[in-house]
Amino acid sequence: MLKVAVAGASGYAGGEALRWLLAHPEVEIGAVTAGGNAGTTLGTIHPHLRSLADRVLLETTPDTLSGHDVVILALPHGHSASVSSVLAADAVVIDCGADFRLRSESAWTTFYDTAYAGSWAYGLPELPLAGGGRGRDDLAGTRRIAVPGCYPTAVSLALAPGLAAGVVEGDDVVVVAASGTSGAGKALKPHLLASEVMGSMSPYGVGGTHRHTPEIEQNLEAAAGAPVRVSFTPTLAPMPRGILATCTARVVPGTSAADVREAWRAAYADEAFVHLLEPGTWPATAHVVGSNHVVVQVVLDERAGRVVAVAAVDNLAKGTAGAAVQCLNLAVGLPESTGLLGSGVAP
Ligand SMILES: NC(=O)C1=CN([C@@H]2O[C@H](COP(=O)(O)OP(=O)(O)OC[C@H]3O[C@@H](n4cnc5c(N)ncnc54)[C@H](OP(=O)(O)O)[C@@H]3O)[C@@H](O)[C@H]2O)C=CC1
Ligand SMILES: CC(=O)N[C@@H](CCC(=O)OP(=O)(O)O)C(=O)O
Numbered sequence: 001m002l003k004v005a006v007a008g009a010s011g012y013a014g015g016e017a018l019r020w021l022l023a024h025p026e027v028e029i030g031a032v033t034a035g036g037n038a039g040t041t042l043g044t045i046h047p048h049l050r051s052l053a054d055r056v057l058l059e060t061t062p063d064t065l066s067g068h069d070v071v072i073l074a075l076p077h078g079h080s081a082s083v084s085s086v087l088a089a090d091a092v093v094i095d096c097g098a099d100f101r102l103r104s105e106s107a108w109t110t111f112y113d114t115a116y117a118g119s120w121a122y123g124l125p126e127l128p129l130a131g132g133g134r135g136r137d138d139l140a141g142t143r144r145i146a147v148p149g150c151y152p153t154a155v156s157l158a159l160a161p162g163l164a165a166g167v168v169e170g171d172d173v174v175v176v177a178a179s180g181t182s183g184a185g186k187a188l189k190p191h192l193l194a195s196e197v198m199g200s201m202s203p204y205g206v207g208g209t210h211r212h213t214p215e216i217e218q219n220l221e222a223a224a225g226a227p228v229r230v231s232f233t234p235t236l237a238p239m240p241r242g243i244l245a246t247c248t249a250r251v252v253p254g255t256s257a258a259d260v261r262e263a264w265r266a267a268y269a270d271e272a273f274v275h276l277l278e279p280g281t282w283p284a285t286a287h288v289v290g291s292n293h294v295v296v297q298v299v300l301d302e303r304a305g306r307v308v309a310v311a312a313v314d315n316l317a318k319g320t321a322g323a324a325v326q327c328l329n330l331a332v333g334l335p336e337s338t339g340l341l342g343s344g345v346a347p
Contacts, residue, residue: 024339130225150319242285
């Protein structure tokens with residue numbers, strides 16, 4: 001059995017990591033740690049995690065996190081470098097935060113206000129890469145993994161097949177994506193009050209300012225093998241979980257609808273968690289909530305000369321904690337889908 005600690009277990013991502021770890025046949029849950037909630041029980045914070053209700057949340061220190069095979073960090077940005085640097089080099093550390101996602105220091109300093117900490121192997125196993133590889137090629141046996149952001153997961157999986165297959169241009173990618181409110185974490189924020197969010201949708205981070213923009217470009221550039229420019233607009237939707245990303249990009253002249261379909265079909269034909277839907281059916285967040293699955297659809301808009309690619313993910317599952325467990329599996333040499341094949345919840 002693998003002994004797994006979760007830091008930030010009182011938050012949404014940490015709680016979701018525990019939910020997946022409870023369903024994992026090879027995992028024993030070790031330390032669960034928090035910030036201000038240290039000293040309280042998990043049952044007070046996450047009453048849905050019934051079997052862990054009596055576990056006391058510990059402080060997040062090198063002592064409480066040492067002695068584990070795997071440590072999952074679900075902390076706010078800026079904390080992972082100091083926490084991970086004191087953990088044993090042979091422990092697998094999987095960071096759900098943004099700290100180690102970007103390979104470009106200048107992109108980091110443009111979009112984040114903490115010091116650049118470097119980059120780790122990027123945890124998007126299904127990402128099709130230029131030249132035929134996959135994101136997972138970097139992950140087997142790795143000890144340090146950065147889990148992607150939730151929007152970059154949805155957008156990258158929606159569009160990368162077309163860029164990797166050379167049927168889509170990368171210089172004019174436009175993305176509008178809606179997220180449920182849990183994407184913003186559990187801390188109290190005025191714009192997330194029920195009376196602000198219920199019955200309303202609103203954009204934020206508009207005008208190329210959202211910090212996921214460089215991460216999306218990094219992924220799509222890895223798929224295209226060439227520079228990519230993205231205009232990304234996130235929106236907040238009145239639902240607790242889920243992301244729906246609607247992405248458009250110009251097609252390479254001469255590309256047919258069949259070429260488009262084949263690029264996406266081939267990219268995901270063998271994937272356990274990413275599913276290209278039958279023509280005419282479109283992704284919905286309700287189809288993936290509670291699961292580690294991603295649903296994708298693509299169509300050629302012939303009048304506009306653009307593909308429209310849509311993906312739905314659960315931001316807390318494949319968008320964070322499910323991905324963390326998938327990366328754990330790859331890092332320790334277990335089958336990638338171990339503990340993750342459960343269905344979603346509906347309605
Ligand atoms: N929510 C989502 O959909 C996604 C989140 N992520 C990433 O996962 C990470 C966690 O996000 P999320 O769960 O949403 O955030 P939450 O605000 O819900 O949880 C944050 C967690 O970090 C703990 N924490 C805060 N400050 C400190 C500190 N100084 N020292 C130790 N622990 C601290 C909190 O403990 P306490 O409450 O006890 O103070 C809590 O357990 C973030 O980096 C986020 O970017 C990534 C993808 C998607
Ligand atoms: C709705 C909402 O506020 N979402 C968050 C994204 C959450 C996430 O995936 O990203 P990180 O891991 O990079 O924090 C945001 O827009 O910042």
